[in-house]
Amino acid sequence: MGQSTGIAKGILGFPVAPFTETGRLDEQALFENIRFLVEGGLDAIYIACGSGEFQSLDRAEYEVMLDTAFEAVAGKVPIYTGVGGNLRTAVELAAVSAEKGAAGYLLLPPYLIHGEQEGLYQYAKEIFDNAPTLDAILYQRDNAVYSIDTVRRLTAYPQLKGIKDGIGNMELNICLTQEFKGRVDFLNGMPMAEVTMPAYLPLGITTYSSAISNYIPHISRLYYESLLAGDQSTLDDLYADVILPINRIRKQRKGYAVALIKAGMEIIGLSTRGYVRPPVVPVTKEHYKEMEQILAKALEKYPQKQKTP
Numbered sequence: 613m614g615q616s617t618g619i620a621k622g623i624l625g626f627p628v629a630p631f632t633e634t635g636r637l638d639e640q641a642l643f644e645n646i647r648f649l650v651e652g653g654l655d656a657i658y659i660a661c662g663s664g665e666f667q668s669l670d671r672a673e674y675e676v677m678l679d680t681a682f683e684a685v686a687g688k689v690p691i692y693t694g695v696g697g698n699l700r701t702a703v704e705l706a707a708v709s710a711e712k713g714a715a716g717y718l719l720l721p722p723y724l725i726h727g728e729q730e731g732l733y734q735y736a737k738e739i740f741d742n743a744p745t746l747d748a749i750l751y752q753r754d755n756a757v758y759s760i761d762t763v764r765r766l767t768a769y770p771q772l773k774g775i776k777d778g779i780g781n782m783e784l785n786i787c788l789t790q791e792f793k794g795r796v797d798f799l800n801g802m803p804m805a806e807v808t809m810p811a812y813l814p815l816g817i818t819t820y821s822s823a824i825s826n827y828i829p830h831i832s833r834l835y836y837e838s839l840l841a842g843d844q845s846t847l848d849d850l851y852a853d854v855i856l857p858i859n860r861i862r863k864q865r866k867g868y869a870v871a872l873i874k875a876g877m878e879i880i881g882l883s884t885r886g887y888v889r890p891p892v893v894p895v896t897k898e899h900y901k902e903m904e905q906i907l908a909k910a911l912e913k914y915p916q917k918q919k920t921p
């Protein structure tokens with residue numbers, strides 16, 4: 613694989629891992645859902661990441677997720693994978709991602725332990741060294757917050773192509789973009805990035821991971837186009853009708869960054885039931901009903917444009 617020119621820009625799709633009621637990974641549902649995302653105009657697919665319940669997948673399921681993604685995407689957009697957890701496994705997953713032709717990987721946090729910055733540097737370095745052909749995206753999240761100095765050390769590796777913010781520390785984001793814009797790409801990876809994108813635009817960050825694009829990609833696209841066009845009136849409507857109401861539910865229970873996506877997908881009729889793996893818990897009946905009401909109004913006000921034949 614040649615040296616890339618940077619990570620894919622735009623709205624990033626993070627498919628869920630559909631499980632059957634018996635807890636088995638539903639490959640056909642995954643295929644259909646990823647096909648739905650690609651046809652919905654997502655600019656890249658990030659498979660087996662947080663939304664994909666990375667922490668709950670065994671090795672075989674991880675490979676099935678990747679194989680299904682490559683089959684469903686059919687070369688239309690780049691595929692990035694989730695790589696992280698314990699170091700040996702992370703190195704193996706990066707190797708599998710390279711073998712299967714991924715464009716790169718999102719470096720998820722190490723498992724359990726909080727390390728010193730030297731330890732985070734060594735963690736990322738080990739994976740970079742073992743995946744020289746893949747574009748690496750550092751994910752600032754939980755116990756993996758890379759300091760300016762650590763990022764500076766890691767920029768010695770051409771594999772480092774991106775930094776995804778999952779903590780929302782704007783002072784850190786400003787320092788990082790001021791020093792490393794042009795060297796790495798930046799993306800807003802907050803749990804519901806549409807909420808905070810107006811704070812990232814002035815930093816030159818226009819790429820984000822979109823949870824809602826799993827079930828209303830046309831509304832995510834309308835949001836994105838309105839944001840870039842400075843159409844504040846449409847943005848205000850979308851915040852009032854869709855983004856803030858969904859975000860209010862998402863913040864009410866741990867794990868809703870995953871479970872609420874599955875509920876939204878089920879409500880709009882995608883072949884995904886709301887089955888999740890512990891420690892994630894399903895959406896409550898009350899929150900599910902609220903989501904039904906939000907999406908019913910949203911789809912009436914912002915109908916999906918029929919595709920021209």
Ligand SMILES: O=CCCC(=O)C(=O)O
Binds near residue numbers: 661662663664778802
């Ligand atoms: O879906 C929005 C955020 C997705 C993400 O960061 C992840 O799945 O890891």
